[in-house]
Amino acid sequence: MKDIHYEKAVAKFLIFLEEKGLRKTTERMMMLEEIYSRHDHFDAEDLYKTMVDKKQYVSRATIYNNLEVLLECGLIRKNQFGNNVTKYEKAANFRQHDHLICLDCQQVKEFCDPRLQQIQKMIGEMMKFEITQHDLLLYGHCEKADCENKKVLNN
Ligand SMILES: [Zn+2]
Ligand SMILES: [Zn+2]
Known part of the structure; x- marks a missing residue:
């Protein structure tokens, strides 16, 4: 789905690539499109699997490299959820939010409380x-x- 966030992200990315002297490759643009069409927290492997499922062949190395590029460009946000869990999400122009993490199922929920901004x-x-x-x-x-x-509690 193409929305205003995606259009702005593309524009920002193209300017960034130009400034950094990086090429506008099909892989890069496909990754950006995929990331901006999802609404979850994902890692490189999740992204790789979805793209393979959609027959968009991008190597794992390309994904890892370009996640760094997108991060530097400010288009994705990197979250450290627990010791060895790193998840990304799209970042540009989205509302500030924070995360709740379940220690049992590792599910991540988002919440937004404007009082945090005041603090x-x-x-x-x-x-x-x-x-x-x-x-x-x-x-x-x-x-x-x-x-x-x-953990199941004994009644
Ligand atoms: Zn849970
Ligand atoms: Zn989030």
């Missing part, structure tokens, strides 16, 4: 610090009935 602003003023971003991860146990690995 960030207050802390910045108090500490004489120009805060440009924040990362907040809340860990715990989701309440889904089918949450995998959830």
